[in-house]
Amino acid sequence: MKSFDYLRAGSTGEATGAGGAATRFIAGGTNLLDLMKLEVMTPDKLVDINRLDLKAIEETEDGGLRVGALVTNSDLAADPRVRRDYAVLSRALLSGATGQLRNMATTGGNLLQRTRCSYFYDTAMPCNKREPGSGCQAIGGYNRIHAILGASDSCIATHPSDMAVAMRALGARVEIEGTDGTRRTQDLGDFYRLPSDTPQVENALGEAELITAVILPAPVTSRQAYRKVRDRASYAFALVSVAAVVAVEEGKIARADLAFGGVAHAPWRNEAVEAILVGEAPSDALFDRAADTLLEKAKGQGSNDFKIPLLRRTLKATLRELTAEAAR
Template identity: 70%
Template sequence: MKTFTYDRPDTPEAAARDQAQPGARFIAGGTNLLDLMKLQVETPDRLVDISRLDLAQVEQRADGGLTIGALVPNSDLAADPRVTAGYAVLARALLAGATGQLRNKATTGGNLLQRTRCYYFYDTASACNKREPGTGCSAIGGFNRILAVLGTSEHCIATHPSDMAVAMRALDATIVTLKGDGDKRRIPIADFYLLPGDTPHIENVLESGELITHVELPPPVTGARMLYRKVRDRASYAFALVSVAGVVTMADGKIASAALAFGGLAHLPWRNAEVEAGLVGQVPSDALFESAATTLLEGAKGFGSNDFKIPLTRRVLIASLRELTGMSA
């Protein structure tokens, strides 16, 4: 592991100023960053330890929503009574990720910023535009079983690994950030992540010296049925091949609202407004759900080892919609 300097600032503003220095990285739980450092994938010159900042609370807002500190451990967030009662999809997504020990250390902010688990990203002997821009993408034409089929580019087919972020996308979360001069930003999660294009190493809209301090959730959706379904190679400690976070309401036998986010398919938590609009106002049926799956998968492209994800996603979406609308009850 490369040597580095270590800072532990006392305030979020000081942390943001420290991280603005060249080669600096934030560290909190370290469940992803430390692995990457050991493999020489990440080689920071300076670590800015934010783990003791006062950002580990979950607070109810006046509008009924929640404000979640960036340092709230995943296990604490999954067990919070307000989350289990009003945002069950989030609790289920958190519990589907990693192991109990890792959830005790992993933080809300760090979970949002996880790096891809693409095999070639982790292998410094392989070409990877995300790790080293301009070197190529070994995953295209290589073994790409876990990689993306939507939103890809000729430069990268990596997937975002977070379960939590998929649920946050379905819940229309907002990410709150702070810079060293006190400036704050509120970034809708829909605008936070970036598709690979020709710059796959730029994964989100954060600027240097910008610290995630909180995540805001809107008030719970009254009467919503929620689901997090994760298909993976083994029952635990495995990343999603396909996952679905769903929030659906019904009225008079018809779908009144639908929010559907997908993991394992793209560089970011994937959501398709056309799919959701096509469901609203309709009576649930297998034909309707087949049509939704066709719309979702329009333009999907497999790269060999991951071709199976396209028919798998169709089946997972249909089964999820049947459950969310009560057809499979």
């Protein structure tokens, strides 16, 4: 591991003021430390933010929740309000990693996970995300876990977070503090960047900016599910996943908020798919139409071609589960 300076910040202002291009914030470190050991990431300075007052889950004025960036995955999943009103989020968190890692991993850090592409982790291999302009070895290489949506000729990596997929379906916003002390919020869907020809730019954070919270909107009456398909029952990243918030009224779908994981550079959402479902009576034919729209531009890379029919089946199974009573 490359040597680095270490600073323990006592305030958000001290943290952002100590930042720079070669500085990284560290909280749980469940992803960052692995990358540093492999010298995939080689920061000159680590700023420890664990002392910051960002560990609360608070109700907002409009009935939602403000989740501090340092709330652990375990505490967020176990919070009674999350379990009651945002069940898709609790289930997504519990499907990720192990209990020990969830006890350390934080909300802000979870959003900022790096891809698990094996070429990204191997510094002997070219990788546009790690070294812009060097090439993408995954294209034409081993790409079983890679993207089928939103990829580019520069990068076909996927985002590994389960939590972010659920938060995208819930319409979450990210609260960010800049170096001048001001805070802004940004829709999670706008926070992430698709690869295009700059896959090294993964999100909308500016230099030394810090995630301070995630804002969940007021809950809606709905049924919620998180369905994750993976190679083994635990400690495995999603091949595909579906986060769904669905409401059925008078035999018709009144709401369908859907997000997909394991298939793109960021948690994937396609509002055209949701529009097809809303106002219609649940049926396999309807679900097929929604899947057709979702997969219209899907593209496999050889080893991951199976993800296209797998995502179709997973979406349909999730919709059947959440609309079963209306379909009877």
